[in-house]
Amino acid sequence: MKITPSARVLSMLGEIDFDEWQCLAELVDNSFDDFLDILRSGVEWHDGFTVSVTLPSSAKGVLEVRDTGRGMSQDRLARAVRAGWSGNDMHDKLGLFGMGFNISTARLGRRTRILTTRAGDTEWIGVEIDLDQIKDDFEAKDIVEPKSDPSQHGTRIIVDRLHVTRADWLRRNGASLRNILGSVYSWILTEHPFELYVGGTRVKPVRHCRWGDDRYVLYNGKERIPAYIPIDEKLQDGIACRDCGEWQIGSGEVCSVCGGGDLSVRERRIHGWLGVQRYLDKSEYGIDFLRNGRKILRWDKQLFTWNNPDGIAGNEEPEYPVELAHQGGRLIGEIHLDHVPVTYQKDAFEYGDRSWLTAVEVLRGLAPLQPQRAQKLGYTENESPLALLFKGFRRNDAGLRYLVPGDGSKPVHADTRDWGRKFQAGVAEFQTDDHWWQAVLRHEEIKKQGKEAKTAASVPAQPDEQAVLGALGMPANIPASGGAAKPEPESVSTVPTQTVATKERAETRSERLARYEGSAWPHAYLSRSFGHPELGYVKVRTLLLKPGERLLDDNGLHVPVLLDQRSGNELTALVDPEHTAFRRFGTDYADLLLVELAAVLKVRARSGWSPSQLVAAIRSESLQDSALDGTTVGAEARDLLAEIRERVAEALDRNGGHTAAYGHLSKEEKTATEEAMIAAGRVGLIGRLGLDSGFVHHVPALALVRLVETMPAAFMDGAVFRGPYTGVSSPSGKALSLARVTGCLADVATLGTFAREATAPQLRRARLSIALLRDELAGEE
Secondary structure: OEEEOOOHHHHHHHOOOOOOOHHHHHHHHHHHHHHHHHHHHHHOOOOEEEEEEEOOOEEEEEEEEOOOOOOOOOHHHHOOOOOOOOOOOOOOOOOOOOOHHHHHHHEEEEEEEEEEEEEOOOOEEEEEOOOOOOOOOOOOOOEEOOOOOOOOEEEEEEEEEOOOHHHHHHHHHHHHHHHHHHHOOOHHHHHEEEEEOOOOOOOOOHHHHHOOOEEEEEEOEEEEOOEEEEEEEEOOOOOEEEOOEOOOOOOOOOOOOOOOEEEEEEEOEEEEEEEEEEEEOOOOOEEEEOOOOEEEEEOOOOEEEEOOOOOOOOOOEEOOOOOOOOHHHEEEEEEEOOOEEEEEOOEEEEEOHHHHHHHHHHHHHHOOOHHHHHOOOOOOOOOOHHHHHHHOOOOOOOEOOOEOOOOOOOOOHHHHHHHHHHHHHHHHHHHOOHHHHHHHHHHHHHHHHHHHHHHHHHHOOOOHHHHHHHOOOOOOOOOOOOOOOOOOOOOOOOOHHHHOOOOOOOOOOOOHHHHHHEEEOOOOOOOEEEEEEEEEEEEEEEEEEEOOOOOOOOOOEEOEEEEEEEEEEEEEEOOOOOOOHHOOOOOOHHHHHHHHHHHHHHHHHHHOOOOHHHHHHHHHHHHHHHHOHHHHHHHHHHHHHHHHHHHHHHHHHHOOOOOHHHHOOOOOHHHHHHHHHHHOOOHHHHHHHHOEEHHHHHOOOHHHHHHHHHHHHHHHHOEEEEEOOOOOOOOHHHHHHHHHHHHHHHHHHHHHHHHOOOOHHHHHHHHHHHHHHHHHHHOOO
């Protein structure tokens, strides 16, 4: 069988940069193309659509890709292995390039055998491409193998004499390979009855963990912004060349690029969806772009960056995520662009092509996503689908406003990422968004109860006059005014009440615990697994009693925490927020919960550890995200500062105070701001210092404190912080309201800058200031 070009050129194709998974995907593409043709033909196919990949078991092993497709004729086989030939329609197929087979096999190994057969054929026919044997006559060895069953059909590709490094990667990374292919082919594997096996294990589609179709947030209390936006933009049909794939300008009879005459009218359509992931991630966010069902780009983030269409440099900075950027983002999507050309490696689109530029305009618009930035640059508000999601979900505050689960005080991003992993693992409880939704509702309930408790605590309790008299040793019926005691009415019986009244039945322990649970709400953060490898683990559901309840143990004593063992390793922990330990001494709920759990785990494990060892070990293992160290608390401080910077910049844009604010900076602060902008690659915007609010993102953290102190009217009264200022009549009242903000802000700014040098007491103070300052931020009703 003649193949071209020479073996030397084929060997050079193997030097083209394809990852191992890309090489396999090229071969899988051809099988899936055959399956798709079968489906389009409408013929009944009872033998299934299966592709099986056998991985090498050693460096000298073989790689085999086998499918249950229709198989090929001798003529079709000869064309399929000829380098440079493509029998594929450039618009309907996954295997776009004729040399894909040659590149992938040459990159994997020195010898490739391809065998194929159709139902009814008496044998397998094939060809052996041995890069060490083929000479300049371009002839490859024909091979024939007998068939045990004439009804067999399909194609087998066997690659041996594998390159050592690639064989080793394939041998060691079966799970990773399945995950990549499960992502690349997720849409195809979900929408079609295709099965892909790698190393004997079925490849599962890696689906997006997004919020449901019916979830939404309210922007400014009235505009409903959905967490899922379907996209279906039908463009004008175009004329494309079936030979080279190029779209035509005009209506000629031959291709303007290759001169071919096989032109056809093609649909041009942008469809799919944009939405919000149920968790934040540093890398797993962005938009997937697909061509003919295969993902070309995964977690692509380029639409989050605004590129000035006028070509002015200095504006190519990501607009999302801005706040809490180090935690990542959660805007995602899956967009089909079957009409947009891709590169030969199928890892990018042709970004200069007008069809790609049109798709970008449809999805994210021409203007910046940030409204204030768009307004400053003379654009009208961006109303594209991505801009709508950005407006509704740009921040990650816990609660209903941004659809973020929390624990009553802050988001629980670590927990939501863990739930996302359980979603991908197929755990039934996490397949819908209900687990996340309930965590959002619990956050709002805990926050509401906390506010009610604070309000109740701020109202002084009325003293019980008779109880005070009794405590002083005076008759309980003597009026506080000192008057004579009222005589007992003669008609009152002196027989004890219990002798004439029936005693109420005592409440059982089970009834008492059920009553507590009925008047409690879950604490999301402390509902988790607790334990240590040396002690074992228990799954704890923590509930906070609502105000008015007193938590009593079996002896009737008021306790701060009470454990109730249910079954196996499951416990319910009841916490009384109004216990003296919490209300008066400020003890953390976790501290006393760990004390109770330590006693349980000590007995179970028959451990000889001391109580302090137990508590320390369990905390270290189970509450790592509460670590009091400079790195953790410093990151929390910088997260909050990033959010405050954004809000301060927005406030200055609204009231036009950016010029005055920049003027309040000292010479040293202005220099430090310029240096920070240069370090961030924002050199092009240094000339705009003071002309807009962009400098706020780069000023020293402590300069933010001075700006708030100097311009309180610009940032108080709900502009950035909710505390009153302008309407307060007395100077001392204004100073007190402002000090509530600036005192905490100074702590947070200091720690965000000098976290590594902070001592434990300073870190505790900073963490408290972070919590208090978050409470001072104005909400968007």
